[in-house]
Amino acid sequence: MTKRMKYGEAIRTALFHAMEHDPKVFVFGLGVDDHRAIFGSLTGLAEKFGPERVFDTPISEAAMTGVAVGAAVNGLKPVHVHIRSDFLYLAMDQLFNIAAKWRYMFGGRMNVPLVVRAVIGRSWGQGAQHSQSLQSFFMHVPGWKVVMPTTPADAQGLTLAAINDPNPVFILEHRLLYDIVGDVPDPPVAAPLGKAYIRRAGKDLTIVANSYMVVESLKAAEFLETQGISAEVVDPVSLVPLDRETIVASVRKTGRLIVVDTSWTACGVSAEIAAIAAERAFDCLKQPVRRLGMQPTPCPVSKPLENAFYPSARTIAMEAFSMLGRAFPDVNVPVLTSTFKGPF
């Protein structure tokens, strides 16, 4: 059975399911029990499971992350929630010196079954400190698993998988995906960690995109189709572990690769995937790999600057044309697809 629902609700079904089946699971973080319930992803949880298992905290990200680690090591399963991923910079020490290394540093004698959920902000002037997308940090440091669910089904399946996993798992959600509706298993089922999805099949070029960039890439691919260009869109979903095979197979098939990430390109997901293509599909590449991400600046508030800051369906399509050596057509092309309105 499946049910149609929004992204946030899909997360909620996973948490509801996990908490009903495992009393060790608890959810905490700023605002988790308020009436907004983190964009609806926690609606009704506090009422159902009570303040012992769903609770707000002092604004103390560093300490609370350490608290989560300590609880996880000692038999509980914390899900720590952050309404913006930017706030995790305050917890760098606990995330990377402690959580990431605990199992290894102590010779594999203890696990840290911790889940950290964080939301990437975008649009309506989120600005420099409410728009960052921290996947590269978590990929860089061994010890964390990292997922970026795109569809409501991913959101449900990976939230459950993350809770079931014995390792620390970072779930990075995108604010603009919260408006997406999709079919989701009912009752909830865990999705495999480490499996990429072909969101659209094609033969002329491969677009590897993650999270909200999948939405923009699919829009671009739709447009490219009308122009006689067949683009394949691959969504890794899970960045650690990363399904290299699916990515490499697609690149070997099309011979062209554009990587679109929600973050900066330097030392990022796009750099990693470009390197994988160079290492494993070099002989098949007809063109140098292209990368798109946030421009190498902090995120500006002013709308025209913000529009130029992010990749969009339009810039992705333009990149595809340029890669195929074709002039960009003088037709109505898709621009930003989001209709998000603030204030937050």
Next chain:
Amino acid sequence: MIKKKNKMKRPDAATSIELYRTMLRIRLAEQKITEVYPTDKIQSPIHLSVGQEAIAAGVCGALAHGDHVHGTYRGHAFYIAKGGDMKRMFAELYGKDTGCARGKGGSMHLADPDAGLMSCSAIVASTIPVATGDAYASSRQGRKRVVVSVFGDGAIDEGVFFESVNFAVLKKLPIIYVLENNWYAIHSKVPERRKQLDLYRVAEGLGLTGEKFDGNDASTVYNAASAAVASIRKGGGPRLLEFTAYRWHEHVGPGVDFHESYRRKNEQALAQKNDPLKLAKADLTKRCKVKPELFAQWEAELRREVDEAVDFAEKSPFPTVENLFQDVYAESL
């Protein structure tokens, strides 16, 4: 203990009038923001200080032009009170090139270094250590400048608050920690985040003396801040001033949410009763014999100033795309 305002000597008429006018300037500017907001011309999260104007007016009223303030995302009030350029503030909210941050910062990142409003940050507590460093620089440079670090009741949950205070006490820095206690961090009440509710005493163990005042009364705030400034200028160490206040609007956005379940019962009535503008107006009328015509005249004048600022913002150009790449570094790489 909350200092009883009636036991205090009130500021002279000229100062009281100035405090009132500053509060009115803030109120009218923020009311204008809520009027403009539904048109989508301001595409920036906004955190309003309506109801909390007395703190900004009173604290900044006690400072000299060369003193510094570091604030938060709830920054309009301190920006205006410290003498920040109103036109450039509105232009910033509109994301225009003429904004105080050239449209790059928006409402949450106001700064006007010419006026001594040095920073506002969207990360809770993040300007507290920076303000402390500003005070360190000041003390190295001969203690000419008093620095004010403004933050909310939520910010003292963060470790950097205590780490900064410890350093400030250790080095006897010329800084005032101004705690705006509006009882909420977003939707979470103070007692949901801590057991010890005397926030002004929170860093006593580190050697930071704190005091608590009614932050709805601009005269009280002004007196408290003036005393702290005087003590610091004489070489006294850091101080903490807690001011109670009511946040009239929702945490973020132009709406009013007194009806929401997280709010205290009667809070709207209490907020209105303690309206800093109403209190100051009553005091000016009674004590300083200010006539209704004069209030009306000030209001008209300040409305004009706000309207002009909006007009300036509307007519200003957006930054061009080349601007995106400027100012990441001091030079272009």
